[in-house]
Amino acid sequence: MIPRATRLAAAALAVAALIAIGELIAHGVQASRAVDAEDWAAVGAHLRERFEPGDTILVSPEWADPLLRTELGDLIPPPHAGRSDLAAYRRVFEVSLRGHRSPWVQGMSEASSEDVGRVRIRRYDLGEPSVRYDLVEHLADAQVTLNGNPCPRVNRPNSTGGAFRGPAIPRERFHCGPEDYFYIGQTVLEDLDLTPRYCVWTHPHRDQSVQAVRYEIPNSERFVFYSGMEYGSARELHGGAVTVDVAFYRGDVLLEEGYLDTHRDGDGWKRVERAVPEGADGVEVRIFAVDPGHRWFCWAGSLRGPAREHGEGRSRGGVRFFQVTEPENE
Amino acid sequence: MDSNPGQDPFEPAAAQTGWRDHLVGLVLAGIYLSLLVTTSADLAMARDEGFYVIAGTDYSGWFDAALEGSDQIYEDGFRDAAWDYNHEHPGLVKSLFALSWLAEEHHEVFGSHTLAFRFPGMLSGALMLWLLYIFGAQVFGRKAGLFGALLFALIPRVFYHSHLACFDMPIVLAVTFCVYTYWRSLRSRWWGVMAGVAFGLALSTKHNSWALPGIFLIHFVWMSIRHRADEKRGKRVASNVRQGPWWMISYAVLGPPIFVLTWPWLWSDQILERIGFYIRFHVSHVHYSIAYFGDTLFAPPFPIELPFVLTAFTVPFVTIALALVGLGLRFGAFVPAKVARVFTHRARPDDVSTAILLVGSMLAPLVVIALPSSPVFGGTKHWFPAYPPLCMFAGYAFASLTDQAMFLLRGFDRKSRRVLVSTFGCLLLAPGLLETAHAHPFGLSHYTPLAGGIQGAADLGMNRQFWGFTSAPLNEFFQEELPNGGTVFLADMVPTAWSMLHRDGLVPQNIRGTMSYAHADLIMIHHERHFSHLEHQAWVRFQDTAPARVLTYDGVPIITVYRNPNSRRTR
Numbered sequence: 001m002i003p004r005a006t007r008l009a010a011a012a013l014a015v016a017a018l019i020a021i022g023e024l025i026a027h028g029v030q031a032s033r034a035v036d037a038e039d040w041a042a043v044g045a046h047l048r049e050r051f052e053p054g055d056t057i058l059v060s061p062e063w064a065d066p067l068l069r070t071e072l073g074d075l076i077p078p079p080h081a082g083r084s085d086l087a088a089y090r091r092v093f094e095v096s097l098r099g100h101r102s103p104w105v106q107g108m109s110e111a112s113s114e115d116v117g118r119v120r121i122r123r124y125d126l127g128e129p130s131v132r133y134d135l136v137e138h139l140a141d142a143q144v145t146l147n148g149n150p151c152p153r154v155n156r157p158n159s160t161g162g163a164f165r166g167p168a169i170p171r172e173r174f175h176c177g178p179e180d181y182f183y184i185g186q187t188v189l190e191d192l193d194l195t196p197r198y199c200v201w202t203h204p205h206r207d208q209s210v211q212a213v214r215y216e217i218p219n220s221e222r223f224v225f226y227s228g229m230e231y232g233s234a235r236e237l238h239g240g241a242v243t244v245d246v247a248f249y250r251g252d253v254l255l256e257e258g259y260l261d262t263h264r265d266g267d268g269w270k271r272v273e274r275a276v277p278e279g280a281d282g283v284e285v286r287i288f289a290v291d292p293g294h295r296w297f298c299w300a301g302s303l304r305g306p307a308r309e310h311g312e313g314r315s316r317g318g319v320r321f322f323q324v325t326e327p328e329n330e
Numbered sequence: 331m332d333s334n335p336g337q338d339p340f341e342p343a344a345a346q347t348g349w350r351d352h353l354v355g356l357v358l359a360g361i362y363l364s365l366l367v368t369t370s371a372d373l374a375m376a377r378d379e380g381f382y383v384i385a386g387t388d389y390s391g392w393f394d395a396a397l398e399g400s401d402q403i404y405e406d407g408f409r410d411a412a413w414d415y416n417h418e419h420p421g422l423v424k425s426l427f428a429l430s431w432l433a434e435e436h437h438e439v440f441g442s443h444t445l446a447f448r449f450p451g452m453l454s455g456a457l458m459l460w461l462l463y464i465f466g467a468q469v470f471g472r473k474a475g476l477f478g479a480l481l482f483a484l485i486p487r488v489f490y491h492s493h494l495a496c497f498d499m500p501i502v503l504a505v506t507f508c509v510y511t512y513w514r515s516l517r518s519r520w521w522g523v524m525a526g527v528a529f530g531l532a533l534s535t536k537h538n539s540w541a542l543p544g545i546f547l548i549h550f551v552w553m554s555i556r557h558r559a560d561e562k563r564g565k566r567v568a569s570n571v572r573q574g575p576w577w578m579i580s581y582a583v584l585g586p587p588i589f590v591l592t593w594p595w596l597w598s599d600q601i602l603e604r605i606g607f608y609i610r611f612h613v614s615h616v617h618y619s620i621a622y623f624g625d626t627l628f629a630p631p632f633p634i635e636l637p638f639v640l641t642a643f644t645v646p647f648v649t650i651a652l653a654l655v656g657l658g659l660r661f662g663a664f665v666p667a668k669v670a671r672v673f674t675h676r677a678r679p680d681d682v683s684t685a686i687l688l689v690g691s692m693l694a695p696l697v698v699i700a701l702p703s704s705p706v707f708g709g710t711k712h713w714f715p716a717y718p719p720l721c722m723f724a725g726y727a728f729a730s731l732t733d734q735a736m737f738l739l740r741g742f743d744r745k746s747r748r749v750l751v752s753t754f755g756c757l758l759l760a761p762g763l764l765e766t767a768h769a770h771p772f773g774l775s776h777y778t779p780l781a782g783g784i785q786g787a788a789d790l791g792m793n794r795q796f797w798g799f800t801s802a803p804l805n806e807f808f809q810e811e812l813p814n815g816g817t818v819f820l821a822d823m824v825p826t827a828w829s830m831l832h833r834d835g836l837v838p839q840n841i842r843g844t845m846s847y848a849h850a851d852l853i854m855i856h857h858e859r860h861f862s863h864l865e866h867q868a869w870v871r872f873q874d875t876a877p878a879r880v881l882t883y884d885g886v887p888i889i890t891v892y893r894n895p896n897s898r899r900t901r
Contacts, residue, residue, distance in 0.1 A: 002737065009734030012655055016731075016758060020648045023761040026779035031768065034785065034885025063788040063857075066865075066880045066890045073876020078869045097885075098785070161847030161867045163821065168870035188866035194626065194859050196866050231863070235628065 035067070035097055039117030044071030046116045047093055054090035054129065056080050060102035068095055079137060082188045082198030084226045084269065084300050085313030088131040092311075096120040108310050126311050133217050135285070135301040136186055136200055143214045144174035144184045146205060151176040151184060166230055166296050167201060176211060184213060189298040191228040191269040192235065199228070199298035204242050204289035214249075214284040220276045220303035223283065224313070225260060228269040230296035237265040240291025244299070246274070249282035260285075263297065271313050276303060345467040345475070354476065355460030362483055362492070363456035370445050370452070370493050371836065372771035376797035379495045380826035383447050385416040386427035386495070390435070392594065393428055406598060413595035417604070418611045421593035422534035423500045426450035443833040447495040454499040455492025458506065459483055462718050465510045469684055470726040473733075477755060478725025481649045482717060484762030490773020491711050497536045498711040504532035504539065505715040509691045512546050515577040516553070516682040517570045526580030530588025537612045538695070538715060543581055545694045546687075550575060553683045568681040615705045619860040624791030626859050631702035637713050638696060643781040643792070644710050645717070646762040649724050656723030659730055660685040692719035709774070709796065728758065771802055772883040788886045791859075798822030798856050800881065800888050805836050807879055807891070811852060815840025816899035819850035821864055847871075851897040852878070855890045868892040 047057060057076055059068040069076050086092055086104060094102050094110075097119060110122040135142075144151040151174040158169040158180060166181075173185030187201045202211055223246065233239060241264045247257035255277040263270060276283075283303065289295055345351065375383070392412035395403050402408045413421065427447045433439040434446035459479045466475030482488060491498045511528040514521035532539035557567045590596050596604055619628045622636060633639075642650060662670035663685035695713040698704060732751050739747045769776035774795045777787035788794060801823060808818055820828055820843045828843030844850050847867060855864045869875045871894075878893035878900075893900050 006734050006737040009731040010738055012727075013731045013735055013754070016648060016652060016655070016727075017754065019651050020758050020761055023647050023779055024764060027761065027764060027768070027783065030779055030783035030785060031884050034882070036885065061789050063886060066857075066877050066887045067882070067885075069875045070877050070880050073874060076875050078873070078875060081869065081875045082866075100789070158848070161871065162819075162845060163861065163864060165847075165863075165867075167863065168867035170870055187870050190863050190866060194862050196862070196869075231860070235626075 033098055033118065035064070035118050039119055040067050040071050042116045043068070043095060043119050043121065046114070046121060047072060047095075048075070050093070050123075051075055052091070055093060056083065056086070056089045056091075057093045057095065058102055058104050059095040059097070060100040061097060062102075064095075064097055078186075078188050078196075079134075079198045082196040084197060084199075084271070085224075086126060086311030087224070087302070087304060087308065087313065088129050088134065089311065090126060090129060092124045092126065094122045094124065096122060105310075124310075127308055130222075130304040130306065130308050130312065131302045132220050132305055133215070133303040135213070135215060135283075135303075136198055138215060139184070139186055139200055139213070140172065141215065144176070145212045145214075146176040146182075147209045148212075151211075164232055166232070167298065169201075173201075176205065184211065187298065189228060189296070190231045192231055192266070193268060194231055195269065197226070197228055197269055197298065197300065199226070199300040201296075201298050202287045204287055204292035204295050204297060206292060208288050208290060210286050210288045212284050212286045214282060216281060217283050217303045218281075220280075221306060222273055222304045223276050223301065224271065224273045224304055225285075225299065225301045226269055226271050226313070227261065227263045227297065227299040228267070229263065229265060230298070233294050233296040234265040239265045239295055240289055240293065242287060242289045242292075242295055242297045245286040245288075247284040247286065248277045248280040249284070250279050251281065255280055257284075343471050344469055345472045347464055347467050351464060351467055351472065351475075352460075354472075355463045355479075358463055358476075358479055358483075359456035359460040362459050363452055366452040366455060366489075366493055367445065367449075369770060370448055371442070371834070372802055373490075373493055373773075374799050374802040374823065375444060375827035375830045376494055376496070376799035377822060377824050377827065378797060379447070379799075380824035380830075381416050382424055382427055382495050383826050383830065385424045386431055386447055388412050388415050389421070389425055389428035390432050393425070393432060397432075403594075404597075409594055409597065413593075417595050418608065419497065419536065420534045420589065420608075421595060422531065423450065423497050423536075425592065426500075427495050444495075444830045447830075448493060451494050451496055451499050452492060454503045455488070458492075458499065458503045458718070461503065461506055461510060462721065465506070465513075465718075466722045466725050469513075469688070469722065471729050474722070474725035474729035476725070477728045477759075478718075478721040478723075480759055481646075481652070481724050481762060482721040484759060484766050485645050485649065485717060485721075486762075486766045486769035486776040487644050487710050487773055488714065488717065489766045490769065490776075491714070498709075498714060501532070501536040501538050502714045502718065504528070504535040505542065505691075505695075506718045508532050508539070508542050508546075509687065509719070512542075512577050513682065513684065513687060515580070519576055522576035522580045523584070525577040526584030527588065529581045529585040531592075533585050533589040534592040537608075538712075541694055541698060543578070545690050546577065549683065549687045549690055550578075552686055556683060571681045617705045618707050618796075619858075620706055620796075621791055621793040621859045627706055628860075630704075630706075632704070632706040634700045634702060636706060637699040637710075640710050641696070641713070641716075643777050643787065645720075645778065646765055647778055647780050648758055648761050649721065652724035652727040652758065653720045655731070656725075656727035657689070659727060660723070664689065688719040688722060692716045692723075728755065772800060772888060775800070775883045775886070775888055784884045784886045793859075794857050794886065795888060796822070796858060798824070798827070800856065801854060802836075804854070804879070804881055804889060804891065805831065808837060808841055808852065811878065811893065811901050812841050812899055813901065814899060815842075816851035816897065817842050817844040817846075817849060819844055819847055819853045819864075821854050821861060822856045822858065823854070851894050851899045853892040853894065855892070857887050857890065865890060865892075872896075 059065050094105050105124050108124045111125040112123040114121050154175045155172050157171055160169050167187040167189045170185040170187055173183040176182045181203050185201050188196050188198055191197050205211055241262045243262050244260045246260040248255045261272045430449045431446045440446040462479040462482055463475045466478040508528045511521055511525040515525040617629055619626050695716040699713050775784050777784055781787045825843055831837040832839050853868050877890045879891040880887050881889040
């Protein structure tokens with residue numbers, strides 16, 4: 001007769017042994033699932049063969065992004081890596097590791113799916129892009145003013161950069177001055193979720209001065225505007241709000257102007273949308289703040305045609321529509 | 331242990347340790363120290379090590395003067411110049427760094443400056459195994475002591491931190507030594523004196539020690555109440571158990587003087603102001619950013635479960651499981667006798683309530699960090715003092731269960747039984763051994779299979795590293811990229827850590843580390859979520875998102891390096 005205590009002990013030891021064996025196997029399996037350099041090279045070659053203008057590539061999980069860019073960085077320039085949504089692209093390639101699905105393609109049906117080594121590559125066909133004019137991309141064509149006075153366009157390097165110094169100041173930019181950070185230029189900002197966003201840096205100026213960026217635009221139906229505050233400057237939710245107005249023109253004739261949005265800390269990368277008045281061929285984005293201290297503000301906008309089913313981006317808390325100018329901003 | 335251990339089938343005999351046991355402890359410590367020394371060069375210096383190297387170097391000037399017998403060491407100006415840097419931490423451990431480095435400077439003992447600074451930390455990790463073996467053997471028996479010490483050695487993050495010129499392993503050693511001496515002091519007045527010395531050394535090591543008197547006081551009150559209850563019921567309390575709080579007197583008499591004596595920065599007429607600064611610094615410590623389930627935590631309230639979750643994610647699961655079994659086996663020691671009798675007849679508390687002491691020592695570091703208002707620094711190292719008692723319980727479970735299961739092996743001879751038990755022990759140690767070996771040199775990036783390994787942890791949005799120590803595997807790459815020298819942006823690495831690579835000849839002098847982003851030939855970025863802006867800065871500056879190199883651990887990016895296209899120095 002085996003004593004009860006011995007039976008219990010033997011059972012406990014058997015469980016411990018199973019745990020140890022399970023842990024050893026799990027460790028081996030998990031380590032072996034790592035995608036190696038050979039697989040990444042194969043993924044690069046595969047996608048390079050299939051990539052066409054109007055395509056973009058993303059990876060899931062997102063932590064693998066540097067590995068994807070090592071192979072295909074030239075096909076993923078900053079505007080792609082810092083996209084706000086997928087409205088500018090015809091097709092999306094999703095590089096998936098270990099069965100992951102990217103939130104960017106949530107709800108979409110794949111047009112194709114192929115395995116390359118330990119990686120699965122899915123293609124999604126989105127159709128004709130809805131974006132007709134990208135305000136970040138065409139910043140060089142814009143007119144930039146501070147309280148109506150032109151901000152000169154400069155092309156000079158800067159000496160900034162480094163930990164906790166905010167987004168890099170681009171070489172080409174509109175300098176509104178006097179400090180270096182009062183510029184309008186293309187950069188990449190990390191939003192409140194630390195996601196990269198390719199955008200137009202506009203640090204609000206002192207004394208509620210208005211910085212305005214004006215473009216000539218093609219015929220469009222919708223104006224989609226994203227804005228965000230740099231992570232470090234917004235995460236403590238202490239900063240002042242930044243107000244954005246928008247104006248539409250036909251030639252020099254003002255068709256409509258008014259309040260578009262107020263960005264507050266905690267809003268994250270925020271989307272707003274409004275209809276473009278018929279016949280508009282110019283748009284002006286105006287930015288100002290009552291308390292501009294440490295407001296590392298950045299925005300991306302685009303003029304778009306009819307919305308597609310997928311890839312248009314979603315506004316937080318539902319689509320926000322144009323509102324009339326608030327009295328205190330007048 | 332128990333008043334009558336012979337009646338408890340699950341109770342391994344506590345050992346009266348002797349010189350042979352200390353020999354075992356010495357061998358354990360020696361092997362671990364050798365492993366640490368031989369693997370040290372795989373790890374670049376961590377951020378905090380950089381600060382302590384500066385402090386140690388400053389202190390060494392004072393020690394040099396002291397060794398020469400100079401009276402200068404008592405002069406305020408000279409003393410403050412040497413001891414002022416990094417005065418937010420006490421002087422003892424940094425003094426050991428300084429003395430160790432002086433041994434290298436004067437006698438080339440170590441053959442490496444980094445190793446010289448790290449040696450006292452490594453020695454702490456090694457001595458910890460010795461202490462854990464002896465303590466475990468005295469409480470739960472030799473088998474438990476040995477197994478517990480090995481389990482502790484094979485926690486991947488313990489192995490990593492044991493390399494460093496930091497306070498983390500010295501304070502684990504000091505705290506555990508305090509627990510041990512306090513426990514011994516309950517039966518011996520001589521150990522009461524040792525308890526005071528241990529507390530003084532702990533105070534001189536790190537501020538974690540402030541909590542110790544509180545933990546021991548709770549235990550002491552618990553034990554005293556139990557003794558009185560026993561006496562009322564007519565039970566006899568062992569005559570050698572000290573009811574007087576001698577340890578407390580020893581703490582009060584010996585602790586503060588040792589603290590002051592080992593920290594010359596306090597030898598000033600501003601001593602009270604300086605102690606006040608030291609206390610205020612830690613009471614109102616800044617919060618660091620740390621990724622946790624996709625969020626970057628940076629301000630209270632912090633999740634209460636954080637230290638428990640991170641323990642589960644970083645300590646081999648078999649160790650935790652065994653510790654839980656050990657705690658279960660000692661269940662009777664944690665509850666009133668009446669309750670214990672309902673559930674089990676086993677594991678009655680011993681005369682000094684050792685199990686309660688160990689549980690308190692295990693939970694206190696976890697609970698302190700779990701408080702929503704406690705600064706979350708991110709590292710599991712902050713509750714490392716919980717791991718020695720955890721491993722003691724795991725060792726106890728192993729010893730207790732294998733002793734019991736011996737009945738099944740009664741058909742085998744004694745030698746065969748030992749071989750079988752040893753083999754089984756090796757199986758239980760294998761996950762820790764494999765994970766520790768696999769984690770090196772990415773110790774802080776390691777997560778156990780429970781988290782899905784580093785890939786699973788990255789999926790979950792957990793912290794991948796801190797302190798910028800992971801660059802050592804890139805030393806060759808830097809030399810290939812910058813054959814004629816150049817500059818590397820250091821990101822989270824501190825310049826002192828880079829200069830140690832020069833001093834040890836691991837990177838040529840003409841490849842300089844820089845904190846200037848604009849003038850760097852190579853931009854190194856350690857993947858921590860709140861440093862993501864460094865990577866985005868590179869995209870904008872270079873108008874290119876393609877890295878020159880990505881250093882990975884199990885396929886997960888640890889460091890990404892960008893090449894400055896405008897540099898004439900890069901390959």
